[in-house]
Amino acid sequence: MKICCLVKEVPDAAVTKRMDPDSKRLDRSGEKNLNPFDTHAIEAAMQIKEGGTPVEEIVAVTMGPDSAVRALHKAVALGADRSVHLSDAALEGSDVCATGYALAKILETENPDLVLLGQQSDDGECYTIGAVVADHLKMPSLTQVIKMDAADGKLTCERQAEYGYDTVEIDMPAVISVGDAINEPRYPSLKAIMGAKKKPLDTKAVADAGIEADRIGEGGSRTTVLALAEPPQKEAGEVIEDEDTNETVEKIVAWLDERKLI
Amino acid sequence: MRQNGRMAITSVRKPKANPLDFLEIDSRLSDEERLIRDNVRAYAQEKILPRVPDWFEQGTFDSRGVAREMGQLEVLGMHLSGYGCAGASAVSYGLTCMELEAVDSGLRSLVSVQGSLAMFAIWQYGSDEQKERWLPGMASGELIGCFGLTEADAGSDPAAMRTRARRDGDDWVINGSKLWITNGSVADVAVIWAQTDDGIRGFLVEKETPGFSAIDIHGKLSLRASVTSELVLDDVRVPAASQLPEASSLGAPLSCLNEARFGIIFGAAGAARACFEEALSYSGEREVFDKPLSGFQLTQQKFVEMALEVNKASLLALHLGRMKDEGTLAPEHVSFGKLSNTVAAIGVARTARTILGANGVSLEYPVMRHANNLESVLTYEGTAEIHTLVVGAALTGQQAYR
Numbered sequence: 062m063k064i065c066c067l068v069k070e071v072p073d074a075a076v077t078k079r080m081d082p083d084s085k086r087l088d089r090s091g092e093k094n095l096n097p098f099d100t101h102a103i104e105a106a107m108q109i110k111e112g113g114t115p116v117e118e119i120v121a122v123t124m125g126p127d128s129a130v131r132a133l134h135k136a137v138a139l140g141a142d143r144s145v146h147l148s149d150a151a152l153e154g155s156d157v158c159a160t161g162y163a164l165a166k167i168l169e170t171e172n173p174d175l176v177l178l179g180q181q182s183d184d185g186e187c188y189t190i191g192a193v194v195a196d197h198l199k200m201p202s203l204t205q206v207i208k209m210d211a212a213d214g215k216l217t218c219e220r221q222a223e224y225g226y227d228t229v230e231i232d233m234p235a236v237i238s239v240g241d242a243i244n245e246p247r248y249p250s251l252k253a254i255m256g257a258k259k260k261p262l263d264t265k266a267v268a269d270a271g272i273e274a275d276r277i278g279e280g281g282s283r284t285t286v287l288a289l290a291e292p293p294q295k296e297a298g299e300v301i302e303d304e305d306t307n308e309t310v311e312k313i314v315a316w317l318d319e320r321k322l323i
Numbered sequence: 324m325r326q327n328g329r330m331a332i333t334s335v336r337k338p339k340a341n342p343l344d345f346l347e348i349d350s351r352l353s354d355e356e357r358l359i360r361d362n363v364r365a366y367a368q369e370k371i372l373p374r375v376p377d378w379f380e381q382g383t384f385d386s387r388g389v390a391r392e393m394g395q396l397e398v399l400g401m402h403l404s405g406y407g408c409a410g411a412s413a414v415s416y417g418l419t420c421m422e423l424e425a426v427d428s429g430l431r432s433l434v435s436v437q438g439s440l441a442m443f444a445i446w447q448y449g450s451d452e453q454k455e456r457w458l459p460g461m462a463s464g465e466l467i468g469c470f471g472l473t474e475a476d477a478g479s480d481p482a483a484m485r486t487r488a489r490r491d492g493d494d495w496v497i498n499g500s501k502l503w504i505t506n507g508s509v510a511d512v513a514v515i516w517a518q519t520d521d522g523i524r525g526f527l528v529e530k531e532t533p534g535f536s537a538i539d540i541h542g543k544l545s546l547r548a549s550v551t552s553e554l555v556l557d558d559v560r561v562p563a564a565s566q567l568p569e570a571s572s573l574g575a576p577l578s579c580l581n582e583a584r585f586g587i588i589f590g591a592a593g594a595a596r597a598c599f600e601e602a603l604s605y606s607g608e609r610e611v612f613d614k615p616l617s618g619f620q621l622t623q624q625k626f627v628e629m630a631l632e633v634n635k636a637s638l639l640a641l642h643l644g645r646m647k648d649e650g651t652l653a654p655e656h657v658s659f660g661k662l663s664n665t666v667a668a669i670g671v672a673r674t675a676r677t678i679l680g681a682n683g684v685s686l687e688y689p690v691m692r693h694a695n696n697l698e699s700v701l702t703y704e705g706t707a708e709i710h711t712l713v714v715g716a717a718l719t720g721q722q723a724y725r
Contacts, residue, residue, distance in 0.1 A: 091347075131354050131358075134355075248365065248366045250396060250407040251398060251401055254362060259359075
């Protein structure tokens with residue numbers, strides 16, 4: 062079995078995010094890190110491997126600028142055996158569909174049995190890349206998976222739903238995006254970090270993967286950002302002082318009832 | 324599910340200087356150094372820090388458990404090579420000490436004593452058999468070591484030690500006692516330095532050896548989350564093979580101390596940073612006279628003074644780390660760094676305490692815990708006074724203390 066983990070370099074969680082009104086894009090300058098959700102995908106791959114299912118290889122795959130190599134090094138320190146970096150100026154400005162197409166083309170060259178990724182990126186938070194990639198690869202796909210067991214070429218997954226969760230059996234090859242409740246990623250050992258640079262890293266350009274130039278980048282993207290607006294200000298909350306707990310409970314129940322929330 | 328913070332739409336770039344890395348010292352670290360640093364920081368902050376206040380209050384420390392955790396991260400003896408050690412650079416080791424001491428000086432002390440004192444002594448002065456016997460287990464954290472040099476009446480002047488080892492056939496018989504020994508009662512092996520007819524020699528004494536005992540020192544107001552013991556050696560008989568063959572003078576234990584001091588240069592900067600950051604975050608939220616405490620001139624002066632010290636301490640540590648990796652670091656450089664950064668750190672901790680007001684003396688906040696710990700750090704591994712005289716001698720060519 063071969064597992065590919067899609068990973069992304071995102072602005073560090075500590076950085077205040079900013080939309081640039083000129084480019085209408087997220088300002089990605091400043092401190093960066095491996096998308097935290099993707100560390101759960103790598104951990105999920107490691108747990109399949111350590112759980113007894115024979116896994117020949119775990120490959121970390123990213124699309125991004127030169128600096129994304131750092132995210133790949135971290136992915137490899139966390140357990141991936143090697144990494145693939147799709148990096149090309151032509152990709153700049155790609156929207157979700159274009160990005161998903163480009164990643165699918167790279168994944169075709171790898172021919173994995175399972176593609177894992179974090180359900181969302183810490184920056185764009187679109188939640189959709191997994192589905193787009195699966196569509197291009199013609200593979201079944203699940204999103205928001207919080208439990209996964211591999212056996213006999215099938216996966217049994219629990220998928221977080223609006224109320225509770227769904228248990229779904231899915232044939233491989235498949236594309237699975239995972240939530241952060243699926244596991245607790247390990248802390249890499251020092252030797253794993255120091256060995257990361259020695260593991261193979263393939264850098265690929267658009268032409269290397271047969272990616273059609275008119276389907277990527279700003280020109281190949283089918284979405285256009287027309288305008289940006291600040292999210293509405295949150296209303297000030299109502300503070301209930303807890304003097305008499307019975308009374309407080311009544312007040313809270315009345316408040317919820319008024320809004321038909323219970 | 325995680326929620327992102329609000330995203331602003333603005334052409335205004337953020338101010339150039341980052342309050343938490345004013346001089347952009349991070350940009351002087353390699354990607355690998357940052358990965359190592361960030362990983363230790365995440366582990367120490369998420370897994371160790373929540374347990375520290377209780378340890379400090381109770382005056383206990385889970386040495387075994389923490390040693391194993393540090394072993395899994397592979398930071399024990401990380402700057403040594405072979406025998407299960409990672410062979411990391413001096414800067415990487417220093418950055419690790421910085422992150423550990425940002426949590427608590429007791430945590431960093433465990434790692435310093437294990438890696439820089441006990442393991443380094445065996446690695447540098449031991450026989451192949453001794454290295455194979457002890458180093459892999461110590462690197463993994465399964466075995467703990469301690470380092471017995473200081474005595475009740477021999478601190479800054481270790482040559483005045485009274486502990487003696489005498490030959491008896493093929494064996495050595497050791498008598499004496501050692502005081503203020505970190506990890507003492509939890510150690511599986513003690514590196515004991517003793518006078519012999521031929522000068523000072525080192526011995527590996529196993530925990531269960533008859534006549535060897537360790538008694539914990541209680542009532543400490545500093546390094547409470549750390550085990551400190553007295554070691555008593557009463558006719559302790561060890562075979563010739565337990566002597567460290569390559570250690571032939573007081574220079575040997577002093578070279579070990581030089582290793583540990585190097586870690587303190589970074590560690591003290593880490594403790595100072597933790598206090599500074601705590602005060603900065605506190606003063607932004609705390610309101611006095613209807614405005615944030617951080618808006619007052621007197622508070623800002625304190626912050627600026629703290630920022631100067633924290634940034635200078637970090638720069639100094641990194642500079643000395645690079646010198647160590649290049650092989651140009653002299654003991655007097657280490658004295659300069661240890662003196663400068665421990666004095667700076669204790670000042671920052673005390674200033675931070677004043678910003679937190681009464682909350683500053685509580686264990687709910689780390690500042691007074693750090694300030695108290697730093698009293699020990701100022702004194703152990705060479706007192707501020709001795710390091711002053713070492714630097715003084717290097718500047719003038721005249722040794723004032725011997």
